[in-house]
Amino acid sequence: MISRRVQIAMVALVALILGMGYYAIRLKQKAEARARVLEVAPVPPPVAGPPQPLTVFVANDREMTIRQQQVHVAAPAEQVERARTALTELIRISSEQSATHPLGSGAEVRAVFVVNQNLGVVDLNQAFADSHRSGIMVEELTIVSLVETLAANLPGITRVKFLVEGKERETLAGHADLKSTYDVASVAQIARELQ
Amino acid sequence: MRSKHALLWALAILTAVAVILLVPKRVRTAEPHRISVFSARSNYSIDTFDRDGLEYVGLIDLLEPMGRVEARTDGKRWTLSYTGKSAVEFKASDGERHATVNGKELRLPARFVLSSGRGFIPVSSVPALVRSMTGENLDWRPASKRLLVGNPGIQLNPEFKPNPSRVVLTFPIPASPAIRSDGNSVRLTFTREPVVSSGSDSANFTDPTIQAAALKEIPGGAEYVVRGSVPLTAQITDGGRTITIGAKPQTQAATTPAPASPPPAAVAAPVAEPPKPRFLVVIDAAHGGSDPGATLTEKLIEKDVTLALARRLAHELQSRGAQVTMARTADTTLTGEQRALAANTARASVYVTVHAAQLGQGVRVFTSAMPPSVPRPKTAFVAWEEAQSGWTDMSNQVAGSVALECDKRKIAVKALPAKLAPLSNVAAAAIAIELAPRDGETATLNASDYQQDVAAAVATGIVALRSQLEVAR
Numbered sequence: 001m002i003s004r005r006v007q008i009a010m011v012a013l014v015a016l017i018l019g020m021g022y023y024a025i026r027l028k029q030k031a032e033a034r035a036r037v038l039e040v041a042p043v044p045p046p047v048a049g050p051p052q053p054l055t056v057f058v059a060n061d062r063e064m065t066i067r068q069q070q071v072h073v074a075a076p077a078e079q080v081e082r083a084r085t086a087l088t089e090l091i092r093i094s095s096e097q098s099a100t101h102p103l104g105s106g107a108e109v110r111a112v113f114v115v116n117q118n119l120g121v122v123d124l125n126q127a128f129a130d131s132h133r134s135g136i137m138v139e140e141l142t143i144v145s146l147v148e149t150l151a152a153n154l155p156g157i158t159r160v161k162f163l164v165e166g167k168e169r170e171t172l173a174g175h176a177d178l179k180s181t182y183d184v185a186s187v188a189q190i191a192r193e194l195q
Numbered sequence: 196m197r198s199k200h201a202l203l204w205a206l207a208i209l210t211a212v213a214v215i216l217l218v219p220k221r222v223r224t225a226e227p228h229r230i231s232v233f234s235a236r237s238n239y240s241i242d243t244f245d246r247d248g249l250e251y252v253g254l255i256d257l258l259e260p261m262g263r264v265e266a267r268t269d270g271k272r273w274t275l276s277y278t279g280k281s282a283v284e285f286k287a288s289d290g291e292r293h294a295t296v297n298g299k300e301l302r303l304p305a306r307f308v309l310s311s312g313r314g315f316i317p318v319s320s321v322p323a324l325v326r327s328m329t330g331e332n333l334d335w336r337p338a339s340k341r342l343l344v345g346n347p348g349i350q351l352n353p354e355f356k357p358n359p360s361r362v363v364l365t366f367p368i369p370a371s372p373a374i375r376s377d378g379n380s381v382r383l384t385f386t387r388e389p390v391v392s393s394g395s396d397s398a399n400f401t402d403p404t405i406q407a408a409a410l411k412e413i414p415g416g417a418e419y420v421v422r423g424s425v426p427l428t429a430q431i432t433d434g435g436r437t438i439t440i441g442a443k444p445q446t447q448a449a450t451t452p453a454p455a456s457p458p459p460a461a462v463a464a465p466v467a468e469p470p471k472p473r474f475l476v477v478i479d480a481a482h483g484g485s486d487p488g489a490t491l492t493e494k495l496i497e498k499d500v501t502l503a504l505a506r507r508l509a510h511e512l513q514s515r516g517a518q519v520t521m522a523r524t525a526d527t528t529l530t531g532e533q534r535a536l537a538a539n540t541a542r543a544s545v546y547v548t549v550h551a552a553q554l555g556q557g558v559r560v561f562t563s564a565m566p567p568s569v570p571r572p573k574t575a576f577v578a579w580e581e582a583q584s585g586w587t588d589m590s591n592q593v594a595g596s597v598a599l600e601c602d603k604r605k606i607a608v609k610a611l612p613a614k615l616a617p618l619s620n621v622a623a624a625a626i627a628i629e630l631a632p633r634d635g636e637t638a639t640l641n642a643s644d645y646q647q648d649v650a651a652a653v654a655t656g657i658v659a660l661r662s663q664l665e666v667a668r
Contacts, residue, residue, distance in 0.1 A: 006205065009205060010205050013205065013206070013209055014209075017209065061554055061555070062555075064555055064609060133489070133553075133554070134488060134489035134490075134497070134552070135489055135550070135552030135553065135554050135629065136550055136552065136559065136561055136613055136615065136627060136629045137552060137554050137555060137559055137611075137629060137631075138552065138554045140611070140613050140614075143614070170531075170616070171616070173489075174482070174486070174488055174489065175550070175613075175615060176613070176614060176615070177614045177615060177616045177619070179616065180580065180614070180619070182614065183564075183566070186564050186565075186566060186612070187564075189612070190564065190611060190612055190613075193611060194611075
């Protein structure tokens with residue numbers, strides 16, 4: 001015969017386990033909700049003034065090409081911010097309904113900075129990577145268009161490193177290597193082959 | 196006091212239950228084992244998995260290299276169509292212990308398992324099921340988990356020859372066993388060839404040098420052990436068709452009187468054949484296990500297409516005389532480092548990673564975007580991240596040859612450099628193949644005739660450069 005105290009202890013323990021389980025599920029749901037990126041359009045450049053020409057390299061999935069294009073947007077005078085504006089504009093073009101190389105909704109460039117005057121660092125948001133289509137070619141088109149656009153607007157850089165939410169990531173969507181840096185000259189060679 | 200003990204017991208039981216429930220099943224299962232399949236069409240091995248204490252194997256993995264397979268799932272019901280000698284249909288339901296083959300009832304020793312659109316059967320049911328699906332004679336060796344489909348077995352016919360004492364093995368095709376001298380014995384381990392006994396598995400000799408020999412089944416192969424009273428050695432001659440096991444030359448000189456006349460050349464003064472260059476292609480079916488790769492259609496995921504295409508490519512290369520190793524043969528998870536290691540440790544001539552995607556059409560052949568390095572000695576240390584740098588020219592040649600062959604066969608093709616982790620870490624000619632739909636229809640990615648065309652083109656393109664690749668390696 002199990003004593004009453006043991007029975008109470010058992011019931012308390014079971015209740016505790018159930019409670020902890022519920023709490024863990026709630027925590028998981030909260031974390032997922034936090035990670036879920038709101039569907040927002042790319043942030044427009046925070047400047048006013050007359051539109052200025054910026055160079056972007058737009059990918060085309062059907063033709064498997066990268067084409068240079070001039071866009072006219074209000075852009076800051078500071079070079080790194082101009083480069084970020086160009087990348088944001090590139091993403092905006094790729095988010096249009098008629099985009100030739102569509103990116104997932106909510107894709108954004110969080111920041112661009114330069115290290116040691118020659119390494120350009122592009123910090124993408126989680127939605128950019130998570131919603132990107134998977135495949136060597138489709139990922140390569142994205143990387144080449146980003147690197148070429150950055151290099152066109154930041155002439156001093158020789159290498160480009162990609163981060164996602166400020167952290168290193170193995171691949172963009174299962175294929176393109178994001179662990180190492182991209183050599184601008186090598187990417188330019190690929191871009192020429194894709195023209 | 197008693198209630199305190201009961202409370203402790205209750206706590207211990209609850210903790211144990213919690214641990215069992217919370218520890219992932221993958222951690223609890225044992226390491227995978229393998230079944231080696233030898234058939235007239237292809238030799239391959241597939242991983243088996245522990246499920247509820249029983250060993251299971253994927254039916255698609257088992258049959259696909261021998262014929263054409265198509266699977267469809269309808270709720271819990273799974274149907275597999277296999278076309279080998281004839282068309283056969285296998286039907287089973289998840290959790291049930293019976294299946295049908297062309298409508299004929301087949302009792303399974305344990306439950307049929309359906310997971311992610313793939314059917315798994317208990318290993319103990321493999322012989323009966325493969326026999327009824329393929330209609331071939333089978334030789335199932337449970338100790339080694341070798342399945343010989345048709346009659347591909349190579350019989351071991353050891354012949355004892357005196358003066359000097361030796362055991363001579365002859366094979367109809369070149370054999371390449373792993374040879375290990377262990378004191379006074381020599382072990383020949385056959386894992387690539389379906390070596391089987393021709394009669395008695397063991398023999399005793401009334402000879403002062405060689406005393407006994409035995410063939411036994413070991414996991415994944417067969418082992419022939421020869422024991423003697425002195426250290427023994429094995430020599431491979433005739434391009435791998437003859438293996439001679441006898442006393443080590445120096446031992447023989449020390450233990451036997453000098454012969455009046457020169458001993459037979461094969462043993463006393465063996466003429467070592469110049470090592471034949473090896474042409475090994477490592478094929479890596481990208482993704483697998485917990486990494487599904489791209490979702491191509493609602494029912495088609497990249498990891499399945501890559502494995503199917505990799506198998507076809509392996510078969511096409513083997514039929515053109517290349518040795519082939521596959522980085523994965525079943526739905527297993529591999530890291531990029533493990534894939535590159537598979538090629539580097541095998542000293543591959545060529546590494547091919549196989550991918551599939553929805554975008555575009557035809558085939559894309561990628562090489563590493565890494566710039567070539569300055570020439571350096573083959574023995575020089577190279578950083579892991581730059582392992583490919585000494586091979587970029589050769590990789591580009593292979594990619595060009597494959598692209599040319601695809602073009603000849605009217606398969607749309609594009610060759611480009613790309614930055615892919617395994618390619619950069621491989622010290623061999625290395626390419627990535629990305630299979631795209633034939634004519635914009637994503638479903639064609641899984642079409643066997645299309646995959647076959649692509650596999651044949653890639654294999655022909657690689658083999659066309661065989662001599663250059665052998666020299667480079």
